[in-house]
Amino acid sequence: MDTIVILGDGPLGRSVEIAARDAGHSARVLGRPADGRHSPDDLAEAAIVVDAARADAVVTNLDVALRAGCRRLVIATTGWATERSAVEARLTEHGAAAVAASNFSIGVVLFGRLVEEAAALFGRLDAFDPFLLEWHRREKRDRPSGTASDLARRMVAAHPRLADPGDLEVVSVRAGASPGMHLVGFDAPGETVELRLTARDRSAYAAGILAAADWLALNPRQPGIHPFEPIVDALVARRPIAA
Numbered sequence: 001m002d003t004i005v006i007l008g009d010g011p012l013g014r015s016v017e018i019a020a021r022d023a024g025h026s027a028r029v030l031g032r033p034a035d036g037r038h039s040p041d042d043l044a045e046a047a048i049v050v051d052a053a054r055a056d057a058v059v060t061n062l063d064v065a066l067r068a069g070c071r072r073l074v075i076a077t078t079g080w081a082t083e084r085s086a087v088e089a090r091l092t093e094h095g096a097a098a099v100a101a102s103n104f105s106i107g108v109v110l111f112g113r114l115v116e117e118a119a120a121l122f123g124r125l126d127a128f129d130p131f132l133l134e135w136h137r138r139e140k141r142d143r144p145s146g147t148a149s150d151l152a153r154r155m156v157a158a159h160p161r162l163a164d165p166g167d168l169e170v171v172s173v174r175a176g177a178s179p180g181m182h183l184v185g186f187d188a189p190g191e192t193v194e195l196r197l198t199a200r201d202r203s204a205y206a207a208g209i210l211a212a213a214d215w216l217a218l219n220p221r222q223p224g225i226h227p228f229e230p231i232v233d234a235l236v237a238r239r240p241i242a243a
Contacts, residue, residue: 002217005030005046005070007038007061008053011179012076012202016050019206020213036060043068048213055079055142059086066094072216074209075100075225078146088225097221101228102146104208108182109232111197115151115184116158118195123159128186128193130155130162135173135181143172147182155184211235 004020006013009031020027030042032053037060043049049065051058051073058080065073073091075098080087091098103109122128132155134148144152152170156162180199185192199205208228215221215231 002026002047002213003028003045004048004050004213005043006050006052007057008032008051008077010052012205013050013052015202015206016052016076016209019203019210023210025210032057038064040064040068043070046070048072048074048216050074050076050209050213052076052209059083059090062087062090062098066090066096071096072213072221073098074104074212074216076104076205076209078102079142081146084225091225092223095223097216097223097226099212099216099226099228099231101208101212102150103180103205104212104228105197105199105204106208106211106232106235107197107204108147109229110236111182111195112151112154114195116154118184118186118193119155119158119162120160122186122193123161125188126161127188129169129188130159131169131171131185131187133171133173133181133183133185135175135178137177137179138174140174143174144170145172145180145182147180148172151182151184208232 003026006016006029009029013029017027017029043065049070051061055077058077132152134145136145152165152168156165162168179202183194183196185194211231
């Protein structure tokens, strides 16, 4: 039974806590401290640290976790792409490994692969215009979301008539309490084709985060940042997650 410390007591952090305890782990959630920095003592027993806090706290949280001796992390926060090089360097320097993704939903990873295939197929026909719409709760800060940015990148790479991201119509909605909806469409004069993925709650993200934590725990991993895709590959292949 691993001890998992979750940084961030928002809806995602609480969902990870519930899922971890249901899976038999010891789990603790830490909210944002008054001075903005956790103490290494708070993370001293952590086998795995899950960062589900804020983008501007990723580097600070990582430093504290490393000082506490933790060498396995899951970074479930978005909006920190400009700090990726610094995070990679710190992990490598300390021999630590992290799984990081813009979205830890297994469905989102598979959805992205479907989107690539659809973009390549509909891109052959001039009549169909591609577009992307994403809707998240009003409090979500990044716009577009990390998942929407990844989907847009996949569409541009696969679509023969999209030269760069600016050629794709991307719309972001921030309203209400939606945990996340992404819609990819191809519109022609006589018909519209849509691919949609809607999160009903954050349990799907929590399940993916725990799968990443298990993957880190089962075998030693190369220091640095690892993507989520290989973990989904192992799950889809119905092999043990360490394979």
